[in-house]
Amino acid sequence: MDFQEFTHIAPDVYAALGGVSKAVDASGLDKALTELVKLRVSQINGCAFCLQFHLNIARKLDIDPRKFDLLAGWRDAGIFSEREQAALGxxxxxxxxxxxxARDAALAAARATFQQSELVHLAATIAGINAWNRIAVGLHFPPPPAAGAGNQA
Known part of the structure; x- marks a missing residue:
């Protein structure tokens, strides 16, 4: 199954999960930050579809491209901000x-860095991408084309 077939079969599920992202975007939480979080979670979960999908989005934002290359080693990279580190942790x-x-320590670091509203929307971002990863991995979505590689996603 591919992403398009999924959205055709389950349009209400697609809309509900998309609604989480829209709510987070509307909250004002930094889009570059949420895309880095979605990429890191997708790395952990081994979701090729979501990795390529969110790389296509993130590359259009003002993110240092080295962060994509070093995301898996963010703790040692020395290029991620305090907010990015707290969010990634x-x-x-x-x-x-x-x-x-580890969860309690990560929450304490996040609480020290983010306002309560930001923390809530960050949690929603993390939950949402975990849901998408499980759907895309479970149904074997093929990755979309890379942006700029002929057909764009």
């Missing part, structure tokens, strides 16, 4: 829920 903790101590 919390994204990892909410994606891999098995370690409560």
């Amino acid at each position: 919390w994204a990892e903790a909410l994606t891999c829920l098995a370690d409560p101590a």
Whole structure:
């Protein structure tokens, strides 16, 4: 199954999950930050579809391209801001829920960096991309074309 077939079969599911992203975008939470979070979660979950989909979006934003290359090693890269590090740490903790101590530490770092409203919308971003990853991986969505590679997504 591909993404288009999924949206045809389950338009209400597509709309509901898309609504989460629209609500986060409307909240004012930095789009570059949320795209980095979506990329990191998609790396962890091994979702090729979501990785390519969000790389296509992120490359249109004002993000240092080195961050895409170093995202998997963000802790040691030395180029991610304090906000990005807090968001990425919390994204990892909410994606891999098995370690409560790591989750609590990541939440404390996120609380020290983000306002409560931002924290809520960041949690929604993380939950939403985890849902998409599970759908896309589970149904074997092929990745969309890379932006600028002939046919654009």
